[in-house]
Amino acid sequence: MxxxxxxxxxxxxxxxxxxxxxxxxxxxxxxxxxxxxxxxxxxxxxxxxxxxxxxxxxxxxxxxxxxxADKPKRRIVAVGSGKGGVGKSTLTANLAVALVGMGRKVGVVDADIYGPSQVMLLDPARGRPRAEGKTLIPVECEFGVRLLSMAQLIEGGKAIAWRGPMVGQALTQMMEADWGDADLILVDLPPGTGDVQLTMLQKFKPDGAVIVTTPQDLALIDATRAIDLFSQAQIPVVGIVENMAGYICPHCGEGSDPFGRGGAEAAARALGHAFLGRVPLDMAIRVASDTGQPPAANDSEQGRNFAGIAQKLTEWLDRPAG
Missing domain, CATH: 3.30.300.130 (Fe-S cluster assembly (FSCA))
Structure with a gap:
C-alpha cells in the first residue's frame, strides 16, 4: 500500500x-x-x-x-500633517515614485477616506482594484507604485458620508490588501488627529512618520500637534518637510516667500527632529500633479527636490537597528 x-x-x-x-x-x-x-x-x-x-x-x-513563501519584511511610513492644504498628498506620491526609482518596491494607501487625491496624482486612468475573496489587489500605476484609494472604489464625484467604524473598516481593508512583494507602504493620512490616525496607530503601528508643513506659524502649530500624537503612540518621527517654501516669479525671476521661510527647519531643530528638506511653491509641480505626472519621475529641479527627501527617508529606513 x-x-x-x-x-x-x-x-x-x-x-x-x-x-x-x-x-x-x-x-x-x-x-x-x-x-x-x-x-x-x-x-x-x-x-x-x-x-x-x-x-x-x-x-x-x-x-x-x-x-x-517567505513573507516580505514590510515597513509602514505614515505621511501626516496637522492641517489640510500643505501638500501632503503631493509629497507622498512623489516620495513613492522617487523611492521606486531607488529600487524600493512601494505601495501607497490613500487613507484620506473623505477626500482621496492619490488617484489624480498617480493613477489618472483610474484603474479598479481586483478582489480575491475579501482581499483587495492594488492597482499598479505607470510609475511602478501600487495604489489603493477610495477614489478607485466609488463613483467619481460622489461624497463619502461614513461614520467612524466604516472609515476604520475601509482603512483596514486597504492596509490588509495583497501588496505582493512591496517592502514599503506609504500611508497618506488625512489632516488632523481623528479616527483614521487612531486606527492606523493602534492597529498597524507604523515604523515611522514624516510630517509635512508650510513655513507659516499657523501650519507649524498644527504640525506640532501631529508630532505630539505620534509621540504619544511611540511612533518615531522620521523628520519634517517644509513645503511651499519660496516662489520664483516665472516672468522676472525674482524670488519671494509668501508663506515665510525656514519655519519648519527651526521647528525641527527645536523639537529635536530631523529636517528632511524643502519643496518650493512651483507652478510646474502643480501642473504635473494635475496631469498625473509626478515630477519625481523626471530628472528635473523639482524632481531632485523630492529625490533628496526620499534619499533621507531611505537612509532612515536602512539605518542599523538600535
Missing amino acids: TSADDIRQALPPELSSMVRSVRFADGVATIIADAGGLGRSAAAQLQKELETAASAVPGVAEVRVGLM
Missing part, C-alpha cells in the same frame, strides 16, 4: 530537500514545499515538477501542492 514515505522517497533529491511535509489519503497526495526566495516562474516550475514526480507513484490519483 502506498504511503506518504513512498511518495517522498520517489521525489528527486533536489525536490525532496524543498518539501516540508507529505500527506497521503484516499489516493490524494498533499505536498507542502518551501518556495521562499523563488520568483513566480521558478515557483510555478517547482509546483509542476512536484506534481509530475508524485503522480508517477502507484496509487496516487491526485496531487495537491502548496507552496510556502
Whole structure:
C-alpha cells in the first residue's frame, strides 16, 4: 500500500530537500514545499515538477501542492500633517515614485477616506482594484507604485458620508490588501488627529512618520500637534518637510516667500527632529500633479527636490537597528 514515505522517497533529491511535509489519503497526495526566495516562474516550475514526480507513484490519483513563501519584511511610513492644504498628498506620491526609482518596491494607501487625491496624482486612468475573496489587489500605476484609494472604489464625484467604524473598516481593508512583494507602504493620512490616525496607530503601528508643513506659524502649530500624537503612540518621527517654501516669479525671476521661510527647519531643530528638506511653491509641480505626472519621475529641479527627501527617508529606513 502506498504511503506518504513512498511518495517522498520517489521525489528527486533536489525536490525532496524543498518539501516540508507529505500527506497521503484516499489516493490524494498533499505536498507542502518551501518556495521562499523563488520568483513566480521558478515557483510555478517547482509546483509542476512536484506534481509530475508524485503522480508517477502507484496509487496516487491526485496531487495537491502548496507552496510556502517567505513573507516580505514590510515597513509602514505614515505621511501626516496637522492641517489640510500643505501638500501632503503631493509629497507622498512623489516620495513613492522617487523611492521606486531607488529600487524600493512601494505601495501607497490613500487613507484620506473623505477626500482621496492619490488617484489624480498617480493613477489618472483610474484603474479598479481586483478582489480575491475579501482581499483587495492594488492597482499598479505607470510609475511602478501600487495604489489603493477610495477614489478607485466609488463613483467619481460622489461624497463619502461614513461614520467612524466604516472609515476604520475601509482603512483596514486597504492596509490588509495583497501588496505582493512591496517592502514599503506609504500611508497618506488625512489632516488632523481623528479616527483614521487612531486606527492606523493602534492597529498597524507604523515604523515611522514624516510630517509635512508650510513655513507659516499657523501650519507649524498644527504640525506640532501631529508630532505630539505620534509621540504619544511611540511612533518615531522620521523628520519634517517644509513645503511651499519660496516662489520664483516665472516672468522676472525674482524670488519671494509668501508663506515665510525656514519655519519648519527651526521647528525641527527645536523639537529635536530631523529636517528632511524643502519643496518650493512651483507652478510646474502643480501642473504635473494635475496631469498625473509626478515630477519625481523626471530628472528635473523639482524632481531632485523630492529625490533628496526620499534619499533621507531611505537612509532612515536602512539605518542599523538600535
